[in-house]
Amino acid sequence: MxxxxxxxxxxxxxxxxxxxxxxxxxxxxxxxxxxxxxxxxxxxxxxxxxxxxxxxxxxxxxxxxxxxxxxxxxxxxxxxxxxxxxxxxxxxxxxxxxxxxxxxxxxxxxxxxxxxxxxxxxxxxxxxxxxxxxxxxxxxxxxxxxxxxxxxxxxxxxxxxxSARADPVLPAEASHGDPRTPRLLRAGDDVLLLATGRCVAEALAAADALADDGVDAAVASVTALHPFPREAVRALARDRALVVTAAESLGPGGLGDRTALTLGREGPPLVRLETDHRHPPVASHEDLLHFYGVDGRGIRSAVLGQLTRNTRKA
The missing domain is CATH 3.40.50.970 (Thiamin diphosphate (ThDP)-binding fold, Pyr/PP domains)
Structure with a gap:
């Protein structure tokens, strides 16, 4: 049910x-x-x-x-x-x-x-x-x-x-344990999708779509943004070919910014999906997530695009 x-x-x-x-x-x-x-x-x-x-x-x-x-x-x-x-x-x-x-x-x-x-x-x-x-x-x-x-x-x-309205119901793992540490909601060896807030549901949808593309994506929810759980994020990102962050917030001080500082130059490639200062259309929450590219479609597209670029460089 x-x-x-x-x-x-x-x-x-x-x-x-x-x-x-x-x-x-x-x-x-x-x-x-x-x-x-x-x-x-x-x-x-x-x-x-x-x-x-x-x-x-x-x-x-x-x-x-x-x-x-x-x-x-x-x-x-x-x-x-x-x-x-x-x-x-x-x-x-x-x-x-x-x-x-x-x-x-x-x-x-x-x-x-x-x-x-x-x-x-x-x-x-x-x-x-x-x-x-x-x-x-x-x-x-x-x-x-x-x-x-x-x-x-x-x-x-x-x-x-x-959030202002009802959000999609997530797996129980999204609310189990200490919220100050990331929760791994889906295992996967190819790519790590780190998301926060409403974008966690979008990351899970993207992972489902990526599975059809032959990409095995892990999904982790990061609830605590400050102080940031740096050691836990490093452990999640270890041995990944790519990390993608998704958040409906501006870049400075946000999930992507803090993940970049945490992983540094020695970490895996990082793609940051976040909002910007473009004037938005009058639209629903879901359509606005799509406008800024932080919905499931945007996350999937970013992953496939980066993996294609990585393959060409190799």
Whole structure:
């Protein structure tokens, strides 16, 4: 029986309620968005604070609560949390390394048709640049729950990118074990596909298509982007003829950038698939992934193209 897709917000709503039940210091905050906190509001109404559409205030209030001994979890739409409140994120929370977990809803291209004002392909880059901030990009709803449970109780600032809509359901291995280390979802000897977030499902689709092309592709999901699991990625890439990274985020500080620094010149050839600054069309999430070349078709094409070039050089 096929499992119905579940949004990250729906999955985390239950996990957050359980966390608030268990930890009297945990308090939740939102910026005019309550979907994540329905259970908390029903069972612990005094443990939820809504600041309205005011992301800078959201961060400032969370910082004040953290300084008073509470453990805040704050959520807002990713494009506005990251851009409107960046100064507060840096100075109020990250410089003093306060234990605040931020949930950015609709990171990457998740808001699709709402256009570039609501896209946040820069969130990974920006949040990774903040001092003491850890950055996580779950691959599906179950992975998002595993990240939250690993982070709580928080011991420093953390950012978790959440998708806006239901994602494809991934194999159970995508959410098993410590999310701070890559998970190998598919074995393969020829090529390693490293993906994060929504692109993990695309990498698995590409691997299926590549099998028909005679290419044996391994797929690994990388949820923790900062700090980056360098030793684990080196081990996965060892003895591979090619590594391809796929992420719906800008290059600096992203999966491809960190993989390149990790593997260095002595590593296998690396192809980085990521978004750029082209103005996108008004389109669905899936069509936007295709526009930037980070969907299953784009990944397959990049692998076949690079393997052809490698064969010609040989």
């Amino acid at each position: 096929t499992t119905a897709p579940l949004t990250m917000r729906a999955a985390l709503a239950a996990a957050l309620t359980e966390a608030v039940d268990a930890d009297p210091a945990l308090v939740t905050l939102g910026a005019d968005g309550q979907a994540l906190f329905q259970g908390v509001m029903a069972r612990h109404p005094r443990r939820y604070v809504d600041v309205g559409i005011a992301e800078a205030n959201l961060v400032g209030v969370a910082a004040g609560l953290a300084r008073s001994g509470m453990r805040p979890v704050a959520a807002a739409m990713a494009p506005f949390l990251v851009r409107r409140a960046y100064e507060q994120l840096r100075l109020d929370v990250c410089v003093p390394a306060l234990p605040v977990v931020f949930l950015g809803v609709g990171g990457g291209l998740g808001y699709g048709h709402l256009g570039p004002t609501h896209h946040a392909t820069d969130d990974i880059t920006l949040m990774s640049a903040l001092p003491h901030m850890s950055v996580h990009c779950p691959a599906d709803a179950a992975d998002a729950v595993s990240v939250l449970r690993t982070l709580l109780p928080a011991d420093g600032p953390a950012y978790v990118r959440l």
